[in-house]
Amino acid sequence: MTAPLLKVEHLTMRFGGLVAINDVSFEAEAGRITAVIGPNGAGKTTVFNCLTGFYKPTVGRLTLTDAKSGHSYLLERLDDFRITKSAGVARTFQNIRLFAGMSVLENLLVAQHNKLMLASGYSLLGLVGWPSYRAAERDAVEKARFWLDRTGLLPRSDEPAGSLPYGDQRRLEIARAMCTDPALLCLDEPAAGLNPRESAELNTLLLMIRNDYGAGILLIEHDMSVVMGISDHIVVLDYGKKIAEGSPAEIKANPDVIRAYLGEDDTTEALAEGVVE
């Protein structure tokens, strides 16, 4: 059996006396969408911040294995920018973090910084307009055009990113993350603030990334239509602990999950009526 794309083992994160994540282990496969769900304050975003190097976990091992090269990276030991640069983990943010003053296209070119930097000979070849750099820049623009087309942002490519409507900004952030050629794409509440039509479009986009592109997707989400509609595997956290794991159907029927979301008393009723999603 080959190693999974991402293996999280015994992840624990303490902030002083507060245990934000307590001994959580799960796996995420390439070409599959893994959702991390849980009530507010369950530690979902903290898991993401540990994965992407913004926090250094107190205990635990995070192994990312690139299927193509077979190379493994221990994420907890890498600097945050190296996790993206070398290991190929890209992320989006719960509160959108675009380069608001720069154009949409520029946002996507910044995402290809490392490749372009090398092609520009650390700016020396670029300053004199070396042909190989020009070719690399054309390729980068083509890749940006591809993702703009996929996210429906092509007509607005030259506008400042900050002037886009909210839903477009969410999609642009995903396009930007995809421009780093990630092996694992971590999305922190990508459907937050979207209307039903926009979240349906988001589902299509994420399924496209999974099917055509083969990237593993790790998803934090509250919108159950997104989670249940596209996830292959769901991990449920509550108070920093993993309380359940399985397919969407299993999770829907799991009494622990229902208890975590709805509280003790309503659980039996809800199960009886079959209304819980």
Add this chain to the structure above:
Amino acid sequence: MAVANSVVAPAAPLPPVLAALKDAVLVALVAMALTGPIVGLQTVDAGGRLTVDMRFTEVALGIVIVFFGRFGLALGERGLALPAYGVGALLMVAGFLLPWPAELLKVLAVAAGIALVVRGIAGQLKERRTQAVLRAPDEEDAKAERLRRLVTRGLGFAMLAAAVLLPMMPFANSYIMDTAIRVMTYMMLAWGLNIVVGLAGLLDLGYVAFYAVGAYTYSILSKDFGFGFWGALPIAGALAASFGILLGFPVLRLRGDYLAIVTLGFGEIIRIVLLNWTSFSGGPNGIGSIPRLTFFGYPFARRAPEGEVTFHQLFGLDFSPLHRAVFFFYLILVLALVVNFFTIRIRRLPVGRAWEALREDEIACRALGINPTNTKLTAFAIGAMFAGFAGSFFATTQSFVSPESFTFLESAMILAIVVLGGMGSQLGVALAAILIIGLTEAFRGLAEYRMLVFGLGMVMIMVWRPRGLLAHRDPTVLLHGRKSVLKKGAAA
């Protein structure tokens, strides 16, 4: 009458003229309350004791000017454009013709009249544009964009042409050339600082330290080691760049205010070290008789030293001290333009985009795999290198350097140029350099009031153009080509 009306029927709106009159009366009353004691009472020394003089005419005239000025403004605000012009013209004519008791009142009346007329014209232009935008928004957008492009490009070329032609003008005396050299030096420094502050968003209050490093490096290399200008220039630049990295390392984690304080401290450290390390830098006495720059080996001198040919002998000209100034001017022009073109180019390269991205959001940069350490350090190093070049130039033109020239005030001046110009805008920075250095020079006649005018100018720019003179940012790369914005208008 107007007041009485409003008391009787508070709900009924006043006719515009009466409302304007009421407004003007109220403002005149406020003016009376203020000017009465401040202008009206003057203490006079009458034979050893103080007496108070009343200046009724001055107060009365001042209030009349305020009344009419406000009346004109209020008329304009209520859509009565023509009467507003009339009041403005009246004030202007009165200002010129009437025998005012004080020069200041005359200036006040004329200024108020001009302000009224200018305001009226500006208001009408704006109204006309609003109408046009309502009719055809896209077309107007395209037109505005075209105009902006034309003006900025035209201004850039005009300024360049003016700079190239300046030394050939008949009025170019040595005072003008010295001022022009000063303006260009500040322009070069501001362009260099623009990389750090405008592009990378790292607020640097100690930029002058790198200028000092460049100046002292050149001084010591040329005086003690016999280096020529062109030999010392790269070394000075490299040394200043390494100081930039040296400063950059400890402050990598800092942003905004904290960074500003540390860089301020760094600037002071360099100055104080230069002031106290007498054996190295000459302390407060500085370093004098630094070899002056020659014209590629031919000195600018009336008489050549033994076995050398001077510049004017080489070209068969009569000796003129202006030759040196003109050569210096062209040299700093070329150096500054090198900085300018370098910045324009590097902004379109990955590292330039990374700087701007870092300014916008550092956390997002990290999430995209950009190494923030390297990116910041390159910005610091390149900015510092250009300051080092400028410092070498400064040392060779002055042939004397001392810590006096590298105070915090210089850093503040350079930063003010960058901020007033519009952060990241090359043309805006050039304009601001001319305004700030040129205007402080032009108002030299006002002696101690010069700084007052300077401050007033700053306040006015910040009120009218809070993001700098030219705050527009052009994207570094376009997918749909430069014409797309313009085409949109043509299609509509």
